[in-house]
Amino acid sequence: xxxxxxxxxxxxxxxxxxxxxxxxxxxxxxxxxxxxxxxxxxxxxxxxxxxxxxxxxxxxxxxxxxxxxxxxxxxxxxxxxxxxxxxxxxxxxxxxxxxxxxxxxxxxxxxxxxxxxxxxxxxxxxxxxxxxxxxxxxxxxxxxxxxxxxxxxxxxxxxxxxxxxxxxxxxxxxxxxxxxxxxxxxxxxxxxxxxxxxxxxxxxxxxxxxxxxxxxxxxxxxxxxxxxxxxxxxxxxxxxxxxxxxxxxxxxxxxxxx
Amino acid sequence: xxxxxxxxxxxxxxxxxxxxxxxxxxxxxxxxxxxxxxxxxxxxxxxxxxxxxxxxxxxxxxxxxxxxxxxxxxxxxxxxxxxxxxxxxxxxxxxxxxxxxxxxxxxxxxxxxxxxxxxxxxxxxxxxxxxxxxxxxxxxxxxxxxxxxxxxxxxxxxxxxxxxxxxxxxxxxxxxxxxxxxxxxxxxxxxxxxxxxxxxxxxxxxxxxxxxxxxxxxxxxxxxxxxxxxxxxxxxxxxxxx
Numbered sequence: 186x187x188x189x190x191x192x193x194x195x196x197x198x199x200x201x202x203x204x205x206x207x208x209x210x211x212x213x214x215x216x217x218x219x220x221x222x223x224x225x226x227x228x229x230x231x232x233x234x235x236x237x238x239x240x241x242x243x244x245x246x247x248x249x250x251x252x253x254x255x256x257x258x259x260x261x262x263x264x265x266x267x268x269x270x271x272x273x274x275x276x277x278x279x280x281x282x283x284x285x286x287x288x289x290x291x292x293x294x295x296x297x298x299x300x301x302x303x304x305x306x307x308x309x310x311x312x313x314x315x316x317x318x319x320x321x322x323x324x325x326x327x328x329x330x331x332x333x334x335x336x337x338x339x340x341x342x343x344x345x346x347x348x349x350x351x352x353x354x355x356x357x358x359x360x361x362x363x364x365x366x367x368x369x370x371x372x373x374x375x376x377x378x379x380x381x382x383x384x385x386x387x388x389x390x391x392x393x394x395x396x397x398x399x400x401x402x403x404x405x406x407x408x409x410x411x412x413x414x415x416x417x418x419x420x421x422x423x424x425x426x427x428x429x430x431x432x433x434x435x436x437x438x439x440x441x442x443x
Numbered sequence: 444x445x446x447x448x449x450x451x452x453x454x455x456x457x458x459x460x461x462x463x464x465x466x467x468x469x470x471x472x473x474x475x476x477x478x479x480x481x482x483x484x485x486x487x488x489x490x491x492x493x494x495x496x497x498x499x500x501x502x503x504x505x506x507x508x509x510x511x512x513x514x515x516x517x518x519x520x521x522x523x524x525x526x527x528x529x530x531x532x533x534x535x536x537x538x539x540x541x542x543x544x545x546x547x548x549x550x551x552x553x554x555x556x557x558x559x560x561x562x563x564x565x566x567x568x569x570x571x572x573x574x575x576x577x578x579x580x581x582x583x584x585x586x587x588x589x590x591x592x593x594x595x596x597x598x599x600x601x602x603x604x605x606x607x608x609x610x611x612x613x614x615x616x617x618x619x620x621x622x623x624x625x626x627x628x629x630x631x632x633x634x635x636x637x638x639x640x641x642x643x644x645x646x647x648x649x650x651x652x653x654x655x656x657x658x659x660x661x662x663x664x665x666x667x668x669x670x671x672x673x674x675x676x677x678x679x680x681x682x683x684x685x
């Protein structure tokens with residue numbers, strides 16, 4: 186990663202800290218920048234639900250496998266460990282951590298990841314979440330890359346505070362809950378789009394994001410209008426029913442795996 | 444698990460109601476009263492439960508004046524915490540509601556939206572006669588009580604009246620917060636041409652009826668092995684390799 190790329194990443198992120206701030210889009214941007222600038226395969230942000238568990242807030246790609254891997258850390262994995270200790274967790278080689286987090290390691294390796302890092306999102310004495318970085322090759326990130334990752338984790342935290350500053354009455358607890366609920370709205374909207382347009386979930390997210398950008402709308406606000414039915418223009422006709430496609434539902438193997 | 448165990452203590456074996464959840468919340472998070480208002484859209488409202496006179500007044504004032512923590516929690520989609528209604532912040536934010544609520548005997552109000560993403564059902568209002576914020580533990584439990592209330596309202600809308608003891612494990616289904624549950628809700632919205640509330644209720648009803656975990660049923664929907672049909676109550680299950 187070059188100094189220039191890095192500077193650009195921070196400038197681009199700072200650019201989004203404006204009036205019409207969209208926290209969900211911002212967190213997505215942070216994870217995308219992480220993957221690019223830190224040279225990792227994928228990145229995700231998990232936030233505390235304040236009931237002792239972490240929930241998915243954003244991911245660099247919306248592939249279901251990555252979201253599942255992130256949400257698995259409600260139970261086990263480097264992020265809960267990082268969240269509870271407040272310290273970075275580095276696993277240079279996932280295959281050596283199978284006993285520590287059996288389910289997480291199995292699923293991460295199946296998804297093609299070989300190493301994982303978790304960096305705390307810290308606000309004064311509180312830890313509010315964790316930034317999760319996945320590498321395709323075994324190996325620990327060097328000290329400098331970890332510092333940059335931590336800087337990006339801090340930027341994600343600033344984003345939460347920024348949203349809070351704009352809605353200036355809110356406490357951080359209120360803001361975290363609102364963010365997690367926005368994430369649910371986005372998942373619901375992805376489902377509507379996936380069904381209406383007959384696309385998969387990552388394509389649905391791209392469509393949602395693209396449309397929000399093109400029309401200069403907030404991601405979560407557009408998602409809400411898709412779910413409540415007030416936004417239908419670009420969604421197309423409802424998909425044909427299963428009966429219309431095949432009178433006798435047959436689902437024979439097409440040779441694909443799973 | 445803990446939350447439903449606390450609700451169970453209140454029911455004494457009877458089917459659980461929103462009133463039981465409110466009673467459990469009062470004991471669990473150290474508040475003096477609780478009320479639940481259901482809102483359909485931005486205008487129609489219905490006070491589902493009020494534990495006492497003060498709680499009833501709070502719902503009444505917000506309904507009458509169109510302002511208050513409950514109104515804000517609903518429109519914003521996040522909790523609204525007013526630790527002291529006598530503070531200048533509360534008085535300027537809700538200039539009509541705050542004095543009325545203080546007169547009624549409430550000093551701190553905690554309004555927690557009953558919501559699952561875009562599904563907005565209403566608000567759980569908790570009050571204290573003394574000022575003060577909730578501890579982080581109390582807030583965590585209060586949020587869990589709001590979740591429990593939301594599920595109860597959804598199940599009621601779906602015509603489900605589960606006995607708490609038997610179905611407690613399903614209510615506490617750890618898969619309930621998986622992304623697939625919300626994605627499946629979205630797909631069912633499109634399949635049925637229905638609201639998110641109805642889509643989510645149908646998904647839960649299917650899981651109950653087939654004694655399966657919500658997350659597993661949701662996965663079938665997302666992977667297009669199960670779809671919901673608008674014209675009948677039957678869902679069509681595509682069969683695998685018969």
